[in-house]
Amino acid sequence: MINKVTSGLTWKILSVIRFYRNISIKKKMFLILYIQILIPLIFIGYFSFKTSENLIVEKSKSYSNELLSLVELRLQDTINNLNIISQDLSNDEGIYSALLNYDGNGINKLQDYEVRSHIINAFQQIIPTRTEVSAMCIVTNTVRVIEYDRSSLESDIKSVVLQNYTEIQQLARKAGGSTVWFFDADENAYLVKMIYNKDNYKEMGLSVAQIDKACFEAALGGPESELMMNLTIISPEGTIIYCRNYDSFNKYAEAIQETPNGINGKDKIFIASRTLNDLRWRIATYIPLKQLYVDVEGLRTSMILICLVAILLLSIVSFFVSFDMIKPINQLVNAMKGMNIDKISSSYIEIDRNDELGFLQKTFNTMTKEMDHLVNWIYREQLTRKEAEIKALQSQINPHFLFNTLESINWMAQLNNVPEISDTVSDLSTLLDISIGRDDRLITIEEEFIYIDKYISLLKRRFEDKITLIKEVDPQVLYVKIPRLLIQPLIENAVYHGVENNRGKGIITLVANIKDGLITIEVIDNGTGISSEELAKLNNEMNLDNNTYFKSLSSKKNKSIGIENVNRRIKLFYGENYGLKIESKVYIYTKVSVTLPVQIHNTKEGYYVQGSNN
Structure with missing residues (x-):
């Protein structure tokens, strides 16, 4: 039970601390100022009220005792005189x-x-x-x-x-x-x-x-005070010998019996009484606390008004103090929120003070200048690095492609020894021109598909009718520009890793369309397919971010050229959210999907260059 109570108390304390940490500095300042002023004010008011209340009670006790002593003397004199009457009568x-x-x-x-x-x-x-x-x-x-x-x-x-x-x-x-x-x-x-x-x-x-x-009545005197107005004399048997206010006495009779002297909290009255020595008559008087504390109530009202005025003045002072301190802090916060790579230089703050907040503003401006310098330097460094990485990737594609094409020519020369070799060489020349690149760094998808047709034409001279290319293309896609040789390596991959080993006729389907601002290009073959383990491994590698991928290249024994390089080029050019996705079922099909944005935002730096003019 004790542990539960301790845990609950600890949780409440942590909740209060968490709440305090999460509120704004402006609210913290208001809270601290209110605590520093109001709590002492409340304590002072409370203890002043209680002290005044106790003083009034003590003075009331002293006054009532003096009053009852005087009443007792008068009453005793009256009783003595009445006894004399009885004595005179009997004597x-x-x-x-x-x-x-x-x-x-x-x-x-x-x-x-x-x-x-x-x-x-x-x-x-x-x-x-x-x-x-x-x-x-x-x-x-x-x-x-x-x-x-x-x-x-x-x-x-x-x-x-x-x-x-x-x-x-x-x-x-x-x-x-x-x-x-x-x-x-x-x-x-x-x-x-x-x-x-x-x-x-x-x-x-x-x-x-x-x-x-x-x-x-004549002996005890007139009702000079509230205590005298409520004066009552009671016999030991409870008989009311004398009472000045029967209605009030009947209301508090039970309380007077329960509390001979002091405050009765139940009925909220102050009671004082004395007992005559011989007759044991009880002389009692009382006064409601509301009347007794009328001066204290006035004091309490004054204290409440003082607290309200103090709160008002405190709020005004706190507002101006917090405004003077929070304004520069908000300037810093807004400048930090609005800071990004493109707007670092515009995040400077105008300084109009020399205190600690002014020092923070000066330090922030100095930091902003340094960040602007560092970001520009790192940005240029990253551009250079990406351009070098892209060129390195593309340089891997060219030797591989040339090797496969020359191998096709060699087969045709050995088997046929016919004039088709000139056509093959012509197609090869066109593809080499594409690979090297001369003028435009971006080409339309229509041009990319023309190069794919040339490539398939070369392959048909080797495989004859074993390979068929089917295109299902939305005409709107043809006019969108993309980097060179983005789709052709996927066709090449479908041939050599898919349909080449297929005993039947190899069919490669090229699908391209636009939906929701995205271009989707799919290369589907009916080749041998990919096992689920290998497929999962490939897709995991496709989803690696660029930094992780390039770091892992040094430790990879078998470096893939086709699909991985195309995937990296897409991520480097369009961003980490784009790339390739592979689906496959063994001996049924393999589908490679490319997702690209329709709008391309060109930059001043040509880090996506396909080739070089030099």
Whole structure:
């Protein structure tokens, strides 16, 4: 697995390197400049953003802690004042005396009325001075509730106490004479305190005061900041004692429970809270990160704008710098692309600078001059070499041809001793004139075929009717010029290597036509043919380029004269793409095909000369 990962990583790195090497220098310069400027800029912007973000969080923590400390002090003062109200209520002499004299049987209505009157009078003295209290009541041991409401004599406090009496009584007993808070189903707040007999410390009743939550608002102060606007007080049981923004709190209630302090990434809010020591009330506040980071967002926007402006300026500067550096490089590249043998001298570059690129241009111009000199020298040398090679090839054909012709005359003289010898000598004279060449270095195919007719005429004097020449020639071919003696050696080869050894009548077919701008000339005989191994060897030699062929001549023991020399002459004159192709089947036929271009581009140098005038 590790090897696969390493191989994949290596392949990706190599791909990036390959991509970088293949792009243009202009793109490389843009890429490097962007990397040098943008990457540091992005890193600086990113770390500035993160640093600002962290600073804001730290400052928010510090500010929220100070704010919650102040809120805690105010809240504690408010709770202490409310506890004093409960203490005053339970220590009131009128209430204590009324509870002390109350027998609880409910038979003496006069006594019951007097107790109620004493307690109501005590309430009327306490409540007007305590705006935090909405309603108050005393609960006797017989669960008789004597209540008083600020707005009316009838209040909901009685129903609440009766519905939750057992729970309220347990809370009061557990507090052991201290005040305790109770919250009903509607989250109304009540201060509860057990009243004991001062002599025997027996329970005499309960004092219950309903607290107006508006007192918390007055105590905690107004919403001076976003944190104060979201201030919430929660009891240990999860009851909302006080909340300034219920809609927002309900949205983030779960997050506030999950994250007492810090950032909740799920809901994207910052939360701070403190807990009152005695009551374990939790004072919590929060602010969405979007509001907390509003300044950071402005910084990020500024950084993005700075990056965009930097990219724009960088692009402008890069364009001018790259244009100044790429222009001379492109001049060099275009000059190199346009350079060829015929246009070396026209590849010079105008120099208008003295830096390293100017030095390259000067060096290129110097190199161009040297190349122009060398190419011209080598070109003339190659022309001379080819002309010498062609003359050497043609000089090989002439002795061979003369030898065969003289042999034919000798046979005729010995066998016949007749006047036909003069005709033979006449034909021979014509062929010798062709071989030597006098005026035109190129002749038409029609003239070449006339020479072939003369040659066949000579051969018929030897072989009589054993040899027949059939010509299938497109008339358009006759007016195309080719080098001398290009086809005649192929006829000669067909006679001596094909039909001469054939017991039957030898037929040589000469086919010539034009198709798709190419001349195709085929010499076909019905002789003995060539074996597949020898045929493959011959065709391989036909396909050799000129340099390889001439190098191999020194190592060849049996140097062929006819077909190979014609093939070399064609390649030297027309190019490496042209030449001979041989097809054969043993005892059936042999076909030699010549392919030549119709248009011949003559040059000033006559390196294809058939003969010499000297």
